[in-house]
Amino acid sequence: MENIPYKIYLAENELPTAWYNMRADMKTKPAPLLNPGTHKPLTAEEMSGIFCEELVAQELDDTTAFIPIPQEIRDFYKMYRPSPLVRAYCLEKQLGTPAKIYYKFEGNNTSGSHKLNSAIAQAYYAKKQGLKGVTTETGAGQWGTALSMACAYLGLDCKVYMVKVSYEQKPFRREVMRTYGASVTASPSMETEVGRKILAEHPGTTGSLGCAISEAVEVAVTNPGYRYVLGSVLNQVLLHQSVIGLETKAAMDKYGIKPDIIIGCAGGGSNLGGLIAPFMGEKLRGEADYRVIAVEPASCPSFTRGKFAFDFCDTGKICPLARMYTLGSGFIPAPNHAGGLRFHGMSTTLSQLYHDGYLEARAVEQTSVFKAAEQFARVEGILPAPESSHAIKVAMDEALKCKETGEEKTILFGLTGTGYFDLKAYESYNDGTMTDYIPTDEDLAVGFASLPPVPEYD
Numbered sequence: 001m002e003n004i005p006y007k008i009y010l011a012e013n014e015l016p017t018a019w020y021n022m023r024a025d026m027k028t029k030p031a032p033l034l035n036p037g038t039h040k041p042l043t044a045e046e047m048s049g050i051f052c053e054e055l056v057a058q059e060l061d062d063t064t065a066f067i068p069i070p071q072e073i074r075d076f077y078k079m080y081r082p083s084p085l086v087r088a089y090c091l092e093k094q095l096g097t098p099a100k101i102y103y104k105f106e107g108n109n110t111s112g113s114h115k116l117n118s119a120i121a122q123a124y125y126a127k128k129q130g131l132k133g134v135t136t137e138t139g140a141g142q143w144g145t146a147l148s149m150a151c152a153y154l155g156l157d158c159k160v161y162m163v164k165v166s167y168e169q170k171p172f173r174r175e176v177m178r179t180y181g182a183s184v185t186a187s188p189s190m191e192t193e194v195g196r197k198i199l200a201e202h203p204g205t206t207g208s209l210g211c212a213i214s215e216a217v218e219v220a221v222t223n224p225g226y227r228y229v230l231g232s233v234l235n236q237v238l239l240h241q242s243v244i245g246l247e248t249k250a251a252m253d254k255y256g257i258k259p260d261i262i263i264g265c266a267g268g269g270s271n272l273g274g275l276i277a278p279f280m281g282e283k284l285r286g287e288a289d290y291r292v293i294a295v296e297p298a299s300c301p302s303f304t305r306g307k308f309a310f311d312f313c314d315t316g317k318i319c320p321l322a323r324m325y326t327l328g329s330g331f332i333p334a335p336n337h338a339g340g341l342r343f344h345g346m347s348t349t350l351s352q353l354y355h356d357g358y359l360e361a362r363a364v365e366q367t368s369v370f371k372a373a374e375q376f377a378r379v380e381g382i383l384p385a386p387e388s389s390h391a392i393k394v395a396m397d398e399a400l401k402c403k404e405t406g407e408e409k410t411i412l413f414g415l416t417g418t419g420y421f422d423l424k425a426y427e428s429y430n431d432g433t434m435t436d437y438i439p440t441d442e443d444l445a446v447g448f449a450s451l452p453p454v455p456e457y458d
């Protein structure tokens with residue numbers, strides 16, 4: 001073994017005191033969110049009906065590189081951070097690769113994923129503004145769980161619209177949320193106008209994140225004292241998640257480690273955006289170079305087969321338009337798709353970076369992802385979330401390439417969470433009944449047909 005510990009931790013006084021905003025260093029900024037009616041950039045005033053004020057300011061800030069983390073949030077972070085940066089010695093040995101593999105593990109908290117990093121920040125600013133509560137959607141349930149923990153800690157009301165397929169298949173996470181005091185509703189529901197409309201058009205739908213977002217937004221804007229919060233995609237979420245990358249970089253710098261390849265799974269892009277933030281900052285400023293790979297499911301391939309276009313962030317088409325890689329808000333992913341990463345779009349920041357050639361993307365099939373998860377669990381001990389396992393799969397592929405070429409590359413990937421609540425998916429993998437669904441071009445055409453024309457920008 002080399003002189004690098006199995007786990008690299010930072011001391012409390014080495015934890016980041018400010019988040020890093022990649023957009024400040026981007027020459028081509030992501031396009032602004034547009035008002036869907038006028039196609040004009042959304043103003044802070046328009047946004048403040050949906051989001052709380054401080055978060056609107058963060059959402060629109062393309063120029064401030066470092067934004068201080070309030071002391072209360074840092075105190076909360078200290079309950080479960082720093083998260084460990086692990087040298088995957090056992091995996092390297094098993095693969096027989098000369099590559100050095102590291103992963104940043106974000107599953108060491110009750111919510112089981114990185115989402116708590118932004119949940120506490122968003123709940124904090126809502127509380128500071130004197131709001132009563134927040135509404136949100138959740139897919140697999142990690143975000144809803146993280147938000148209910150943050151709201152319970154701060155004494156805020158929390159209403160969660162949970163994608164119906166997950167609500168039914170993942171009762172355990174639902175009960176964790178309720179234990180933390182959140183109200184949880186299966187989406188689409190009959191409680192909202194948009195839910196009733198979606199149910200009328202698609203009876204029997206198992207729901208999607210896009211539907212649930214529409215419902216949560218409607219409830220926020222029609223109830224005084226409530227705002228909507230979102231667990232991914234938005235600039236503010238990538239900003240909060242930069243704590244992952246800042247800790248990773250500080251830990252690596254301590255030992256003089258420089259990653260050659262950085263890999264993360266990409267649903268809406270927040271963990272990947274957070275992990276790469278300080279590294280991408282160096283790349284954008286021309287100080288260093290890194291290969292960055294976003295990994296997405298072949299069943300919901302926003303980057304690799306999507307279009308770079310303005311689109312609604314939700315199925316109900318009540319949210320603003322964002323220019324991103326998208327499959328169209330009308331795209332409803334296959335119900336056999338396990339875990340999260342079901343969103344039709346992608347962070348505008350990562351979309352712009354991908355468009356400008358700063359990151360690569362790869363789509364992987366579900367069964368190959370679970371095979372990698374199983375192999376990883378058996379040697380590294382951690383039972384990974386299916387989402388995280390997309391990154392594991394590609395990290396292993398890259399490490400095996402190094403075995404062929406003899407290159408001693410350093411590979412870093414984000415292990416975003418644990419898979420304890422995803423055992424239904426593991427069951428279908430273990431039983432051999434898991435299938436791979438890859439949409440045909442005709443399937444994708446349905447989603448693309450739902451893209452709104454935005455002639456002003458074409």
Ligand SMILES: *Cc1c(COP(=O)(O)O)cnc(C)c1O
Pocket residue numbers: 112113114115142143231232233265266267268269270271272340341385387388416417418
């Ligand atoms: C939500 C989630 C993801 C995907 O979301 P991003 O915003 O793309 O990071 C990945 N892994 C886990 C464990 C999650 O809970």
